[in-house]
Every structure is written in structure tokens, then in C-alpha cells.
Amino acid sequence: MTRTDSVRGRLALMVAHCAGMIDLVALPVWVGTLVARYGLQPQQAGLLATLFLAGAVVASLVVAPRFDRLPGRLVASAGFGVAAAAFATVALLDLPYAGMAVLHAVAGLATGAALSVTHGTIARSGRPHRLFALVGMALGVFAILFLGATPALVAATAERLGGAMLFIEFAGVMAVGAVFAAWAFPSPDLAAQGVARGPALRAPLSGAVWAGMVGLGAMGLTQAMTFSFLERVGDHRGFGLAAVTGVLIALGVVNLFPAALAAVLERRLPTRAVLVAGPLLQSALCAVIMTSTEFLPYAAAASVFAAVMIFTHTFAFGALARLDPTGRALAATPAMLMVGAALGPIVGGTLVQTQGYASLGAAAVLIGLVAVGCFLQVRPERAAPAASTGAPHAQPHG
Numbered sequence: 001m002t003r004t005d006s007v008r009g010r011l012a013l014m015v016a017h018c019a020g021m022i023d024l025v026a027l028p029v030w031v032g033t034l035v036a037r038y039g040l041q042p043q044q045a046g047l048l049a050t051l052f053l054a055g056a057v058v059a060s061l062v063v064a065p066r067f068d069r070l071p072g073r074l075v076a077s078a079g080f081g082v083a084a085a086a087f088a089t090v091a092l093l094d095l096p097y098a099g100m101a102v103l104h105a106v107a108g109l110a111t112g113a114a115l116s117v118t119h120g121t122i123a124r125s126g127r128p129h130r131l132f133a134l135v136g137m138a139l140g141v142f143a144i145l146f147l148g149a150t151p152a153l154v155a156a157t158a159e160r161l162g163g164a165m166l167f168i169e170f171a172g173v174m175a176v177g178a179v180f181a182a183w184a185f186p187s188p189d190l191a192a193q194g195v196a197r198g199p200a201l202r203a204p205l206s207g208a209v210w211a212g213m214v215g216l217g218a219m220g221l222t223q224a225m226t227f228s229f230l231e232r233v234g235d236h237r238g239f240g241l242a243a244v245t246g247v248l249i250a251l252g253v254v255n256l257f258p259a260a261l262a263a264v265l266e267r268r269l270p271t272r273a274v275l276v277a278g279p280l281l282q283s284a285l286c287a288v289i290m291t292s293t294e295f296l297p298y299a300a301a302a303s304v305f306a307a308v309m310i311f312t313h314t315f316a317f318g319a320l321a322r323l324d325p326t327g328r329a330l331a332a333t334p335a336m337l338m339v340g341a342a343l344g345p346i347v348g349g350t351l352v353q354t355q356g357y358a359s360l361g362a363a364a365v366l367i368g369l370v371a372v373g374c375f376l377q378v379r380p381e382r383a384a385p386a387a388s389t390g391a392p393h394a395q396p397h398g
Contacts, residue, residue, distance in 0.1 A: 005126060008184035012180045013185075017139060020115030022111075022146075024139065025146050026166075028229070030049055031349075033154055034049075034163065038163050046345035049228060049345035055104070062113075067116060068120070079113040081178040084172075084175040086103045087103070087170040089103055091168045107174075112338070128330065129263065129321065139310075144249065146252070155241065206323060209329050212323070214370075214374045216340070218279065218340055220340030222286060223282070225363065228349070239295050239298065246299075251302060251306055258308075262310075278315075283364040289302050291358050
């Protein structure tokens with residue numbers, strides 16, 4: 001049995017997190033390729049990404065409450081394997097829009113199941129905050145590699161393959177996730193798993209936990225809505241492929257640091273202050289990205305945009321772990337993130353198509369205020385001592 005604190009187990013979780021969270025990295029290139037290479041309208045392109053994310057939400061809602069009774073290694077390897085096959089089919093066949101839509105939904109369902117057992121296993125580890133930060137750092141490395149190579153590869157192969165190279169890469173990422181999951185996906189930590197048995201499992205989640213989950217969903221909506229059109233708005237403003245690709249690479253480099261920084265500052269920053277500041281800063285950056293006609297403000301805001309979500313989410317993960325020692329809320333991490341992210345591409349595409357790019361900034365401000373209202377209700381200092389969970393990730397600040 002592979003343990004969560006072993007090198008093999010952590011490596012498998014890092015790879016699984018990167019494959020399962022591919023939308024967080026790939027949305028700008030994903031939607032941009034569908035528009036530029038497949039000739040889809042922004043709304044149509046956004047809907048395909050939304051179908052993938054909606055499938056992930058549905059799968060997570062089904063799998064998360066049952067993940068401790070499911071064979072995690074089998075679910076993760078099979079899920080990523082099915083997703084790889086779905087994306088390979090999109091890449092290799094000349095499909096009508098309806099066929100692409102079905103396969104995006106299938107890929108989302110499969111990826112969501114795999115990601116749910118991944119996050120559930122992280123939540124049931126001995127140090128969930130630290131392990132979540134570790135997989136977040138791995139996602140930053142993956143972002144550099146993916147965003148640094150993909151736009152150029154898609155452009156270089158466009159004459160011969162159209163936009164198929166993007167989906168070939170997606171299939172490859174999912175296949176690697178399936179192989180690593182089959183090789184070394186770990187079992188949940190038994191000591192942490194034992195907390196979620198008996199009466200505690202039947203107790204309803206508190207209002208603060210639900211509020212935190214809704215707040216993360218709202219931030220996920222802004223993240224996906226903005227990120228889906230980050231590449232497109234740069235092209236629309238005439239910044240050029242090389243410049244926009246450079247911004248995406250810079251974004252990937254910046255993403256190496258927020259999870260590690262959040263882990264270091266866990267006991268030094270008040271949790272509620274981080275949770276309130278995160279949505280406000282995210283909204284402001286979105287407004288700059290979508291309204292700036294100059295490259296430098298666009299580039300600066302875009303480079304740190306995803307880092308705000310990663311940093312804030314790491315603190316929220318720790319806060320929810322303190323408030324919900326059963327781990328049920330954290331097992332549903334893919335659902336709480338992707339329910340907002342699923343709406344992002346289609347909402348963003350609709351706004352762009354009807355009102356222009358600037359409307360995304362206004363929408364982000366309104367959504368950010370909703371997230372702030374939710375996070376104000378999260379008070380981890382009122383939680384029961386976390387020592388009973390066997391996971392020393394309690395946060396002393398409120």
C-alpha cells in the first residue's frame with residue numbers, strides 16, 4: 001500500500017493534481033484555439049469548456065461523499081484514461097460541434113472523478129495544508145511547461161492539423177496522469193480517515209463551511225471567466241502572439257510561488273484578511289486585463305492573476321480543514337471550484353459576444369463582492385481544536 005507521505009505517493013498526487021486541474025492552466029489557450037483554429041464563436045467555444053467543467057462538477061458531487069469507500073487508485077487511473085481517450089478522439093476525428101460537445105462532457109466526468117479522489121486523499125493525509133501546497137507548486141511547474149510550449153506548437157502545426165495539437169497535448173497529459181495513478185496512487189491516511197466515521201459523518205456541515213465553499217465557487221467563476229479570454233483579449237488589443245505567449249510563460253513562472261508562500265505565511269497572516277483581500281484583488285486584476293489598451297498593465301495584471309486564486313485557495317483549504325474535521329468539504333474541492341469555473345467560459349463568452357471585453361471587469365467586481373460576503377462568515381478560530389484530526393494544520397489567526 002502506497003502512503004501519502006511517501007515519495008511515490010506524493011509524486012502520483014502531484015501528477016494527478018496537474019492533470020485534473022488542467023483547466024486552471026489551459027483555459028486561455030483552450031478557448032483561444034477553439035475560436036481561432038476551429039472557427040467557433042466565443043459563446044460556442046466557452047460552452048465546450050463549460051461542458052468539460054460541468055462534467056467534472058457532476059462527477060465530484062457523486063464521488064466525493066463516497067471516496068473513502070472507493071478504490072482511489074482504480075478511479076484515478078481509469079478516470080484519466082477515459083479522459084485521454086476522449087481528447088484523443090477530438091484530436092483525431094473531424095467531428096461536428098455536437099460530437100465535440102459530448103466528448104468534452106465525457107472528459108469532464110472522467111477527470112472530475114479522478115480529481116475528486118485525488119483531493120479527497122490529500123484531505124485525508126497527515127498534513128493536508130502542506131500537501132496541498134506541494135501539489136500547487138507542481139501545478140506551477142506544469143503551467144510553465146504547458147503555456148510555454150502549447151501556443152507555439154498549435155501555431156506551428158495549424159496548417160497541417162488545425163487546432164488538433166491542443167487536444168493531442170490534453171490526451172497526453174491525461175495519459176501520463178493515468179500511468180502515474182496506476183503506478184503509485186496512495187491510500188488515504190488511516191488516522192485522518194478514522195475521524196470521518198460514526199456520528200461525525202452524519203452531522204451537517206456548518207453554515208461557515210458552506211459559505212466558504214460558495215466563496216471559492218465565486219472566485220472560481222471569476223478565474224474561469226477571465227482566464228478563458230486572457231489570450232483572446234491580448235490578441236484583440238493587437239499585442240501579438242509572441243507578446244501574449246510571453247505573458248502566459250510569465251504567469252506560469254509566477255504560479256511557482258503562491259502555494260509555497262501561502263504555506264510559509266500560514267501562521268503569520270490572519271486567515272480572514274487573506275480571504276477578504278483575495279477576491280478584491282482578483283476583481284481589480286480582471287478589470288485591468290479586460291480594459292487596458294496598453295501592453296504593460298495588461299501583462300502585469302495577467303502575470304499574477306492566477307497566483308491570487310492559488311494563494312487564497314491554499315488559505316481557504318486550511319480554514320475549511322479546521323472547520324470540517326470530517327474532510328467531506330475538502331473531498332468536494334473539485335465541485336466547489338469547478339461549479340464556478342463551469343459557468344465561467346459560457347458566461348464570459350456571452351458577455352464578450354454581446355457587451356465586449358470590458359464587461360468582464362464589471363462582472364468580476366460584482367462576483368468579488370459576493371465572495372467577500374461569503375468569506376466574512378468563515379471564522380476558523382471558532383473551530384474545534386484540530387488535534388483530534390491528527391493533522392497539525394490549524395491556523396491560529398482568524
